[in-house]
Amino acid sequence: MGTCKRKIDCNSVAGGRKGERRKMSIVRFSISLDRDLVHKFDRKIKAERCPTRSKAVGDLIRAALVRTEWQAGEEVAGAIVLVYDHHKKDVLRKLTNVQHDCHESIISTQHIHLDHDNCLEIVAVRDKAAGIDAILRRLKAVKGLKHVSMAAGTTGSHLP
């Protein structure tokens, strides 16, 4: 990676609403950062095979904006991942009850039989952040789960 003044190369075309394609309007700007911080960042994006520093910085900005969407209580989307032994008493029934109670916020559930005992369930959710947190809290409260985690995503409608 070069210095901060390296020319930013970005000719991407962004997809618009309903498949329309428009030319992305690009703004070039320079920022001043600690040299060691930049070197460390460049090593990280090289290791992650990120093609350009511009993409890496754009990804960080989008991630920050998604966090803001969650904090601001906007409608967001995400996926809750559950792992459990379906033989455990009542786990399946309790998980199903929660999902029926929250059906308006759950857009899809995928169930994968990992082996004889273990199941992986991916619950795709779309709601305001508080609604999704409420589902997550209820799912976490079910006894017998081996794993619960959430990928906090976005509907994408507020992001370029």
Ligand code: NI
């Ligand atoms: Ni199963």
